[in-house]
Amino acid sequence: MPELPEVETMVRGLRSVMEGCRIVSVRVADPFILDRVSRARFERVLRGDTVRRVWRRGKWVVFELARGHATIIQPRMTGGFRAGMDTPPQHMRIHFRIDGPHRHVWFCDTRRLGRVALVDHAELAERLSAEHHGPEATDVTPAQLARALAQTRRPIKAALLDQHVVSGIGNIYADESLFRARIHPERRSNELERAEVERLCRAIHAVLRLAIDMQGTTLRNYFNVFGERGSFQDRHRVYGRAGKPCTRCGAPIIRANIDGLIGRSTHYCPACQA
Numbered sequence: 001m002p003e004l005p006e007v008e009t010m011v012r013g014l015r016s017v018m019e020g021c022r023i024v025s026v027r028v029a030d031p032f033i034l035d036r037v038s039r040a041r042f043e044r045v046l047r048g049d050t051v052r053r054v055w056r057r058g059k060w061v062v063f064e065l066a067r068g069h070a071t072i073i074q075p076r077m078t079g080g081f082r083a084g085m086d087t088p089p090q091h092m093r094i095h096f097r098i099d100g101p102h103r104h105v106w107f108c109d110t111r112r113l114g115r116v117a118l119v120d121h122a123e124l125a126e127r128l129s130a131e132h133h134g135p136e137a138t139d140v141t142p143a144q145l146a147r148a149l150a151q152t153r154r155p156i157k158a159a160l161l162d163q164h165v166v167s168g169i170g171n172i173y174a175d176e177s178l179f180r181a182r183i184h185p186e187r188r189s190n191e192l193e194r195a196e197v198e199r200l201c202r203a204i205h206a207v208l209r210l211a212i213d214m215q216g217t218t219l220r221n222y223f224n225v226f227g228e229r230g231s232f233q234d235r236h237r238v239y240g241r242a243g244k245p246c247t248r249c250g251a252p253i254i255r256a257n258i259d260g261l262i263g264r265s266t267h268y269c270p271a272c273q274a
Helices: 002-020 039-045 121-127 142-149 157-162 171-181 194-213
Strands: 023-028 053-055 060-065 069-074 077-081 092-098 103-110 115-120 255-256 266-270
Touching: 002 053, 002 060, 002 077, 002 092, 002 103, 002 194, 023 039, 039 069, 039 115, 060 121, 069 121, 115 121, 142 157, 142 194, 157 171, 171 194, 171 266
Parallel strands: none
Antiparallel strands: 023 092, 053 060, 060 069, 069 115, 077 103, 092 103, 255 266
């Protein structure tokens, strides 16, 4: 957390709050999260600039600025934004004061795992290039997915979490997509048949579209920019449902550990995904 649907929800909220607004001031309360830029330079460069565009690449948020720089924010496990508050929220790391109606935008991060970088447009293009990121999970085609999977013998669950294979999928949406596609998470990626890859691609698109519509999954500390919970957790078919009956066949959902996925549990139906 957060994965593509949660980051897309952040971006849509930030667009409504920040796009076209001038940054009056920036205060970095915790320079630990800055990536290869000093607090003084980060605050100085952003001060007085205008947010021309807010967009997403995979699980990253990008603020494109009018004077030629951009800010890349990786929320990682517990990062997120809040707006519409006059007092700092808990675990605030950066405060953006803007000339828009909301005035204050805060980047918060409970565990301080997020990273914030300041780049020029040339470096932005390099960092977000196809060499470092696979196709967007919302747009990936069966042909693109098949080519990437054909090059690895890793379990399909591990391949889906690799941002070079497809960009934006994390633990929750990999499990949900594989369930919808009826594919066992331990299947070797390069052994999937073309029909299975096509089914998986359709499942990824469907799961992510629905999750975006529901503003993502709130399990612990994810909220949208305005402090509202996501609701896709109410539609989980396997993730977080270990021991509960499969919504399709009634078999108990299994929670297991898969090779190469240290610290991440995988949920699947042993009958539907045999």
